[in-house]
Amino acid sequence: MPHQEILPPVLHAEGLTKKYGRRTALDGADFSVPQGSVVGLVGPNGAGKSTLLHMACGLLEPTSGRLRVLGERPAANPAHLARVGFVAQNAPVYGTFSVAEHLRMGARMNPSWDARLAERRITRAGLDPAQKAGGLSGGQRAQLALTVAAAKRPDLLIFDEPAAALDPLAREGFLKSLTEFVAELGASAVLSSHLLGDVEQVCDHIILLGDSRVQLTGNVRELLAVHRRVPTRGGPPVGGEVIRANGEHAIVRIGAVPPQHAAPVTLEELVLAYMTRAAGEVQR
Numbered sequence: 001m002p003h004q005e006i007l008p009p010v011l012h013a014e015g016l017t018k019k020y021g022r023r024t025a026l027d028g029a030d031f032s033v034p035q036g037s038v039v040g041l042v043g044p045n046g047a048g049k050s051t052l053l054h055m056a057c058g059l060l061e062p063t064s065g066r067l068r069v070l071g072e073r074p075a076a077n078p079a080h081l082a083r084v085g086f087v088a089q090n091a092p093v094y095g096t097f098s099v100a101e102h103l104r105m106g107a108r109m110n111p112s113w114d115a116r117l118a119e120r121r122i123t124r125a126g127l128d129p130a131q132k133a134g135g136l137s138g139g140q141r142a143q144l145a146l147t148v149a150a151a152k153r154p155d156l157l158i159f160d161e162p163a164a165a166l167d168p169l170a171r172e173g174f175l176k177s178l179t180e181f182v183a184e185l186g187a188s189a190v191l192s193s194h195l196l197g198d199v200e201q202v203c204d205h206i207i208l209l210g211d212s213r214v215q216l217t218g219n220v221r222e223l224l225a226v227h228r229r230v231p232t233r234g235g236p237p238v239g240g241e242v243i244r245a246n247g248e249h250a251i252v253r254i255g256a257v258p259p260q261h262a263a264p265v266t267l268e269e270l271v272l273a274y275m276t277r278a279a280g281e282v283q284r
């Protein structure tokens with residue numbers, strides 16, 4: 001049998017907790033995501049998404065618990081730092097530097113810099129190398145930030161709300177580039193987003209945060225396979241755990257004997273059901 005290397009999870013958390021003073025941003029999070037995944041990190045405002053991403057990049061230390069990125073402590077050493085590319089919220093770039101200067105700076109700072117990949121991508125995105133980054137549109141800026149993060153050939157790309165401010169066309173272009181980069185590099189990616197359509201389009205794994213806790217996590221296809229929308233006309237649904245009952249339907253996590261008249265759910269319905277349940281628990 002050929003030797004198969006077992007890769008550590010791209011992200012692995014046990015009891016991961018972050019407090020800012022008395023405020024708890026993340027409370028005892030447990031999850032594990034296999035390498036090669038594209039992970040959607042979703043949840044309402046203030047759920048702890050940026051906090052989690054900043055811990056994964058080593059910008060913040062957990063208060064307690066454990067987080068491993070590609071099998072090591074976040075930013076454990078320069079070699080590990082080089083394996084992770086981070087694009088912060090609003091795709092920050094240096095306004096007075098040209099596109100070409102961004103690439104030169106990237107080459108100087110990263111030993112693994114792939115100049116050909118960077119130049120090819122800049123051309124494909126239609127960016128003028130001589131243009132100052134301050135004059136780029138939001139979509140162009142996002143493409144530049146993505147290229148700079150990806151040209152160091154990381155094993156993991158992390159994005160904090162990468163497409164939030166982009167119009168639908170620019171967003172589509174950005175998500176297409178992201179998917180192509182991930183495929184070309186053979187990398188994993190984590191992106192936080194409020195846009196469930198984007199998550200559905202590019203992610204094969206989700207982590208849903210709500211009320212500072214993990215409400216749902218797993219492979220999207222597997223999660224969709226074990227949830228159903230069930231009519232509530234004939235009384236409360238049987239055959240599973242009711243996640244959310246809403247007027248005529250309930251979203252149910254199916255048990256050993258699936259409920260009758262059950263229909264498949266979309267990722268949006270699933271996420272909304274768990275988010276609503278988490279919000280209800282907070283109000284109680």
Ligand SMILES: Nc1ncnc2c1ncn2[C@@H]1O[C@H](COP(=O)(O)OP(=O)(O)OP(=O)(O)O)[C@@H](O)[C@H]1O
Binds near residue numbers: 024044047050051
């Ligand atoms: N530096 C900080 N000091 C104090 N509290 C903070 C700090 N950063 C975040 N918080 C709090 O921690 C919680 C989680 O914030 P975080 O920014 O991680 O959420 P988020 O899910 O990324 O939100 P959004 O979707 O609005 O960007 C919030 O209650 C927030 O007010």
